[in-house]
Structures are given as C-alpha cells and as structure tokens.
Amino acid sequence: MEINFDIVVIGSGPGGYIAAVRAAQLGYKTALVEKYNTLGGTCTNVGCIPSKALLDSTEHFHTATTKFKSFGIEVDGLRLDFTQLMKRKNEVVQQNISGLNYLMDKNKIHVIEGTASFLNDKEIQVTKNGEKTTISATYFIIATGSKPATIPGVVIDKKRIITSTEALSLTEKPQSIIVIGGGVIGVEMASIYARIGVKVTIIEYADSLIPTMDKELGKELKKIFSKNEIKILLNHKVQSTVNNGKNVTVHYLDQSNAVQEITADYCLVAVGRSPYTKELGLENTAIELDDKGRIVTNDKLQTKENNIYAIGDVIVGAMLAHKAEEEGVFVVETINGQKPHINYKLIPGVVYTWPEVASVGYTEEELKSENKEYRVGKFPFSANAKARAAMEKDGFVKVISEPKYGEILGIHIMGPRAADMIAQGVIGMEYEVTDEDMFRISYAHPTYSEALKEAYLIASGQGALNI
Structure with missing residues (x-):
C-alpha cells in the first residue's frame, strides 16, 4: 500500500x-x-x-x-x-x-x-x-x-426511538410517527410518511417550523402541512421518551407548561446533528x-x-x-x-418538501435586527399561470432589496421547483445585479420563474403586472 x-x-x-x-x-x-x-x-x-x-x-x-x-x-x-x-x-x-x-x-x-x-x-x-x-x-x-444529535431525556435506541437513518430504511409502513424537531430533516421526513397515509405529529420547541429560515416560510409551511393532516405542536418542549416495545410514548410540556403525552409506532429524533x-x-x-x-x-x-x-x-x-x-x-x-x-451568505438553503422551500441571503428578521432599510416584493404562485395549470398554487416568492440602489439582499421561495429556481437568485446576488435589472430580463411564459420576475418588480418599487 x-x-x-x-x-x-x-x-x-x-x-x-x-x-x-x-x-x-x-x-x-x-x-x-x-x-x-x-x-x-x-x-x-x-x-x-x-x-x-x-x-x-x-x-x-x-x-x-x-x-x-x-x-x-x-x-x-x-x-x-x-x-x-x-x-x-x-x-x-x-x-x-x-x-x-x-x-x-x-x-x-x-x-x-x-x-x-x-x-x-x-x-x-x-x-x-x-x-x-x-x-x-x-x-x-x-x-x-x-x-x-439528541436532547436530554431522549435516548436513541434505533428500534422505536430512531433517527433519519433508521427512518429511511423501515421494513414496513408504520401507522403513526412522532417527529421531534421541525427543522429541515424533521419536515422532510414528516412529508415522506404523511404522503403515504402515516399519521404524523411534529413537536417543535421553537415558535415556527424551519425556524432558521425566513419566518414567512415557516408560517406558510405550517398552513400547508396542516392541510395535509400533519399535526404540528409549536412552542412545545419534549421531556422524555419511553420505548414500550411495540410503540413509543413521548412526554412533553405544552404552551402552558402542563405535562402531556402522545404515543405512536415510532419516534423520529430530528433535533440537528x-x-x-x-x-x-x-x-x-x-x-x-x-x-x-x-x-x-x-x-x-x-x-x-x-x-x-x-x-x-x-x-x-x-x-x-x-x-x-x-x-x-x-x-x-x-x-x-x-x-x-x-461568500457564505450566498450559499442557498433548500427544504425538499412539496412545495419546495429555498432561501438565500438575508431573512427579513435579520435585517430588522440589524436596523437595515429594505423593501419587500412578494408574489403568490396562485397568481402564476403555470402554477394554476399544474395545480401547484401554494406558496410565494419573496424578494428583499436595498431601497437606494436596488441591491438584492435576500430571496425566499416556497413553491414548485423552488430548489432549482433559487440558482437564478444566487447568480444575481453574486454579481450584484439590481432588482430592476432582474425584472427587465425576459422570462419564458408560462413558467414558474415568472413569479420571480413579478417579485423583483414589486421589490423595485413598481406594481406587479399579473396580479
């Protein structure tokens, strides 16, 4: 050797x-x-x-x-x-x-x-x-x-109290799953199982799903998940888990700090790595x-x-x-x-739920905390012709730009093919293209990307053309 x-x-x-x-x-x-x-x-x-x-x-x-x-x-x-x-x-x-x-x-x-x-x-x-x-x-x-990773009171046994690793290789479809953590891994795994008829409950300590991303994304995702019968418990703190043999019980504190419990076939721990x-x-x-x-x-x-x-x-x-x-x-x-x-600020984050979630640059919350001026252009997919044709009307595009020069500060998308659409935004931000410049290039019609065009237009201080 x-x-x-x-x-x-x-x-x-x-x-x-x-x-x-x-x-x-x-x-x-x-x-x-x-x-x-x-x-x-x-x-x-x-x-x-x-x-x-x-x-x-x-x-x-x-x-x-x-x-x-x-x-x-x-x-x-x-x-x-x-x-x-x-x-x-x-x-x-x-x-x-x-x-x-x-x-x-x-x-x-x-x-x-x-x-x-x-x-x-x-x-x-x-x-x-x-x-x-x-x-x-x-x-x-x-x-x-x-x-x-895990949290105090939760011991991963890889049998009933599992991680994403085990959840990706179950040998039979469960009837119910509790997901501890509403971050990227948690919501993706919840999506997989909820779509095939598994009863899914997400318990999240923070006040939002995908809490590290722009708050409007988490709010919209909660609405969509609830519509798909995923139960979401925000501002809830898990205390302990117990493997009962054929199922698992999770004890948690609700918003009033009262102890509650819930039982399911599996408990998926998705609290980070x-x-x-x-x-x-x-x-x-x-x-x-x-x-x-x-x-x-x-x-x-x-x-x-x-x-x-x-x-x-x-x-x-x-x-x-x-x-x-x-x-x-x-x-x-x-x-x-x-x-x-x-440029670490220009590394996009993506959540592969459906609709997908993609984000790059500053969130609105970050700009507020730094007392920076900004404008927001937001356009719903419900007003996008391609999305209507495809029955993909959930979600929106949100563009945040700097008022004086039009520099794009952040782009946040929840919608069909958001994971692919975010690349255009990364290019624009990397080369400091303005919101108006990004609007004035030609977009094929009808496409999902036209929602970006409209959001750039609104962010630039002008009115949308298609709503």
Missing part, C-alpha cells in the same frame, strides 16, 4: 470526495480515507440522496391520490408497495455510490478503508479489522461530517475544538496546524452538502496557491 501522499482527505462525504477529486486534478498524489465500506458519507448513504428518492416517490403517490381525478385521470385500485418504495431508494443510492467509485478510479485517487487517527501533524494511523497502517502526508483535510470529531486523535495535534465540538479554523479553513484543514459539518456554519463541496474546492485551491473565495 502507498503510505506517502501529498494530500490525504479523511472522510468521503460530499466535501471529502470533491476535495480529493480537485486535488487529483491539480496533480497532487491524493488519498481518501473512509471508515465505512462505501463512499459518499451520510449524504449519499443515509441522508440527501435516499431521502430525496423517497420524497420523489411519495410525492408521485400523493399526487396520484389527491390530484389525478381533477386532471381527468381515473386510477382504480391504486396502492402503495412499501417494499418497492424502499428497493428503488436503495437502487438510487447504489447508483450514486457506483458513480463515486468511478470518479476515484478515473482520477487515480487512492481509497483507503479504515478509521483514521492522527499520530501527529504529519501522520495518521488507519485501522481496519485490527490491522494498523501509518500514512504520512504533506497536507490533511478533515471532512468527517456529523451524526444525529453534531460534528464527528471523536477518535480522530486530535489530542496528538495542536487542533482545537470550540464549545460545540467543532474544529476551530481560520478564514483559510486551516486548523491550529497549518498543514491540516477542516471542512463541512465539523466546522462552523450550516451543515449543507453543497457548503462542504465549496469548502473542499476552496481548501485544495488555497493549498495550490490560488485565491478562491466563498
């Missing part, structure tokens, strides 16, 4: 494998260390990819059961094959893993299976089945990701952790060891796959002597 490299990347999630590919492209002798027997990390195996496969499958089923009749499509004997639902998800995951294996071979990246631990700033020890191998490198990139930094041997280096267990880095993403970098979920910032990818490229190009940049 090769034991000396220019760059060694620890962790093969989106940040790790992208960093490895970029390093190889720039001519570095590169190794990628992964403790599991498949590449891709949480995102590919038990996160982004399988959840989106199930979200797409269940949305097709939900559309068939709720909209086909209005479209003039009669479907007799429609039923859900839960086993096939999961089988397809597994096939999608495997296709992505195969693609990653191909990428590694194509770029001549040495993939080393095993658990990595630093011996010092120049060497790591990789352990697999009790066998230990020492590997040295000029540079290391830590990309070990994160794992599901914590950085995976244990067993990395960081104590054998000068690397420091903050009070949340994240690796401390400077603006170049260097740790306290100048030749060791960290990216993705193990450092400060949103735990997003595409954020980790950007950081992977950023670090490798920095090592290469280039001068890349990342």
Whole structure:
C-alpha cells in the first residue's frame, strides 16, 4: 500500500470526495480515507440522496391520490408497495455510490478503508479489522461530517426511538410517527410518511417550523402541512421518551407548561446533528475544538496546524452538502496557491418538501435586527399561470432589496421547483445585479420563474403586472 501522499482527505462525504477529486486534478498524489465500506458519507448513504428518492416517490403517490381525478385521470385500485418504495431508494443510492467509485478510479485517487487517527501533524494511523497502517502526508483535510444529535431525556435506541437513518430504511409502513424537531430533516421526513397515509405529529420547541429560515416560510409551511393532516405542536418542549416495545410514548410540556403525552409506532429524533470529531486523535495535534465540538479554523479553513484543514459539518456554519463541496474546492485551491473565495451568505438553503422551500441571503428578521432599510416584493404562485395549470398554487416568492440602489439582499421561495429556481437568485446576488435589472430580463411564459420576475418588480418599487 502507498503510505506517502501529498494530500490525504479523511472522510468521503460530499466535501471529502470533491476535495480529493480537485486535488487529483491539480496533480497532487491524493488519498481518501473512509471508515465505512462505501463512499459518499451520510449524504449519499443515509441522508440527501435516499431521502430525496423517497420524497420523489411519495410525492408521485400523493399526487396520484389527491390530484389525478381533477386532471381527468381515473386510477382504480391504486396502492402503495412499501417494499418497492424502499428497493428503488436503495437502487438510487447504489447508483450514486457506483458513480463515486468511478470518479476515484478515473482520477487515480487512492481509497483507503479504515478509521483514521492522527499520530501527529504529519501522520495518521488507519485501522481496519485490527490491522494498523501509518500514512504520512504533506497536507490533511478533515471532512468527517456529523451524526444525529439528541436532547436530554431522549435516548436513541434505533428500534422505536430512531433517527433519519433508521427512518429511511423501515421494513414496513408504520401507522403513526412522532417527529421531534421541525427543522429541515424533521419536515422532510414528516412529508415522506404523511404522503403515504402515516399519521404524523411534529413537536417543535421553537415558535415556527424551519425556524432558521425566513419566518414567512415557516408560517406558510405550517398552513400547508396542516392541510395535509400533519399535526404540528409549536412552542412545545419534549421531556422524555419511553420505548414500550411495540410503540413509543413521548412526554412533553405544552404552551402552558402542563405535562402531556402522545404515543405512536415510532419516534423520529430530528433535533440537528453534531460534528464527528471523536477518535480522530486530535489530542496528538495542536487542533482545537470550540464549545460545540467543532474544529476551530481560520478564514483559510486551516486548523491550529497549518498543514491540516477542516471542512463541512465539523466546522462552523450550516451543515449543507453543497457548503462542504465549496469548502473542499476552496481548501485544495488555497493549498495550490490560488485565491478562491466563498461568500457564505450566498450559499442557498433548500427544504425538499412539496412545495419546495429555498432561501438565500438575508431573512427579513435579520435585517430588522440589524436596523437595515429594505423593501419587500412578494408574489403568490396562485397568481402564476403555470402554477394554476399544474395545480401547484401554494406558496410565494419573496424578494428583499436595498431601497437606494436596488441591491438584492435576500430571496425566499416556497413553491414548485423552488430548489432549482433559487440558482437564478444566487447568480444575481453574486454579481450584484439590481432588482430592476432582474425584472427587465425576459422570462419564458408560462413558467414558474415568472413569479420571480413579478417579485423583483414589486421589490423595485413598481406594481406587479399579473396580479
């Protein structure tokens, strides 16, 4: 086995494998260390990819059961094959893993299976089945990701009290699920199961769903979820969970601080994720952790060891796959002597419910807290011709801009294909295009993107053309 490299990347999630590919492209002798027997990390195996496969499958089923009749499509004997639902998800995951294996071979990246631990700033020890191998490198990139977190009183047993990992691989359809946490993971998992007829209850400590995003998005999502018979308990605090064998009981405090309880087949804990930094041997280096267990880095993403970098979920910032990818490229190009940049305010966040939710830039709440002047342009999909034709009238586009020059400060979308539409907004903000400039370009008709055009127009201080 090769034991000396220019760059060694620890962790093969989106940040790790992208960093490895970029390093190889720039001519570095590169190794990628992964403790599991498949590449891709949480995102590919038990996160982004399988959840989106199930979200797409269940949305097709939900559309068939709720909209086909209005479209003039009669479907007799429609039923859900839960086993096939999961089988397809597994096939999608495997296709992505195969693609990653191909990428590694194509770029001549040495993939080393095993658990990595630093011996010092120049060497790591990789352990697999009790066998230990020492590997040295000029540079290391830590990309070990994160794992599901929990809260006091809630012990994840992976049987009845589960995380998204287990929820993505249930062997039979449950009758009911309690979701602790109304953030991105919680609402996506709630969507998957509610669409196929599972009774879903979300318990959220904050006063809004998706509480880190613009408040109007959370308010609208609650309205849509309630319409789809998802029970939502906001401002409620979970106290404890009990596995009863065949079901689980959750005890919580309601808004009046009275103790309540609810029982369901499963309790899905979706209260966030914590950085995976244990067993990395960081104590054998000068690397420091903050009070949340994240690796401390400077603006170049260097740790306290100048030749060791960290990216993705193990450092400060949103735990997003595409954020980790950007950081992977950023670090490798920095090592290469280039001068890349990342504007963290312009990394979009997406929630793959239906309708989708997408956001970039400042929220209205952030601007208010900073006493910044702004204008808002808001346009509903109910007034969009394409949305009417497709029976996708829920949601809106909200554009926030600076009054004097028209600089776009934030874009928040809840609607069909919001995840794809947000890219246009990111481009406009990256290159400082004004709200009026964004309105004056031509948009095809009829398209969902015309809702963006109208929101830009309203934000610029003019009236909408189609409402």
